[in-house]
Amino acid sequence: MLGTTKILELAELKQRDTSAQVLSHMDSYVSSLISIANITSSAVQLGTVDLEDYDRFGPFLALTVRGVSKKLLFVTIFNNSTQNFVGVGFLGPPDVPAFGYLVVNKTCQFFLVYYRLQQTTNGTFSLGGVIARTAPGVQAWKRSWWSAVDRVPPNTISISNPTLAVGNSIVPIVLAQYLSFPIWDSQGNFVAGAAIMFAAAELSSQLDLLRAKATRNSLFYIVAPTGQMLGMSGLNTSSTISPLIYRDAANNWALKTIWDFSLDDFPLTNISASTVFSYSGLNLSSDFEDANFRKSGYFFQVTSYRQANFKWIIVSGAPMTDYIANSLELQTKLSDDLNTTNRNIIIISACIVIAMSFCSALLTEVTILRPFHYMLQVMAKATKFDFSMIKDKSLNGNSDTRTIISDVRLLQDRFVEMLLVFANAVKQNKSLANRAGSSVPRPSVSVAKESAAHLVEGASPV
Structure with missing residues (x-):
């Protein structure tokens, strides 16, 4: 598994990158x-x-936005x-021309007048005709971002939580x-509050490209500290409304959170989000x-x-099989082959044990049981034999007597051979134990046999 571990480590490096x-x-x-x-303030x-000079301030603001070359809503x-x-x-056609900018003029009883911005040949903007007027009731202090900029120190930037806004x-x-900020004049007076509304989709526009x-x-997905999903790869982005936006039970627009992705339909999203949420101490705003x-x-x-x-949380992941599928298949195959080999080894070993047991039984029968049985038979006959017949020289014509004597002599020869083998084995073991440099000359079989024969014959009643 060392190679697989290395592959996963490289895959994690790729995810971090x-x-x-x-x-x-x-x-x-x-x-x-x-x-x-910063430029505006x-x-x-x-x-x-x-x-208050809208004929100049509107085009100035439009040029500033265009110079930054980043899409924003307002x-x-x-x-x-x-x-x-x-x-x-920026609304886009057919609401406005291809340049797509519009200006909201000063309020009159809190309703807005929309002007079309026109671009001149030298690249500057000027106010065009009126596009529309809004209904009364536009009040700055009712904006969700106003409290974040109201009389706060200069150069203070504040970013709001995700919200669903009316588009076009x-x-x-x-x-x-x-993204809101205050505007102060040169005398240190708070003169205005401003906000840049941008689409969260712009933050996640690269997710599908990276995927x-x-x-x-x-x-790949991006989450707000509130658990709201700001962007996710693999969604159907061809629709005009983001797939992360849906109608709730009250038919109101709502934004999906990490808890809206089930384990069955979105396993990686569900597992990763729940793991990260637990890792954060159940507080995604924590550091x-x-x-x-x-x-x-x-x-x-x-x-x-x-x-x-504000804090954005970025999660990237993949199934392990995306990187080590072949390795896992190879591992499975090797495991199956190993199991087959082990099974064959067990069968072969069992056969060997059975065969060796049979051979052992056969060898025991031939080399131990039969000779031992023969020895017992000879000893039983010798015990009942009347050896006085030898002294009386009455063996002639008695075949049973001759057979017993022959068997006793054969048993004596085999016993002598057994003693020789045993003595030789003891001598070899002693030589190995002492680790002698040279072995002791082995006595000839004939001499040892003769000595043993004399010893046995001297003790034999024959």
């Missing part, structure tokens, strides 16, 4: 929005533009003293966030370190991107 690309894209986008805020503070600025409103937004005729509802470069089952996880056949990585007061 991909998450770093998502983080870099997000940082570039959010930093561009912050630059719009600095221009007002230095007196370069006047918030830049809105409320004058704190007059509550007049000016902003630049093409995209009626959008998932958005506000296409990764494995076929890779997953937890980047980490890698391996769980339930998946491995995934979590990293965080923080800007101003």
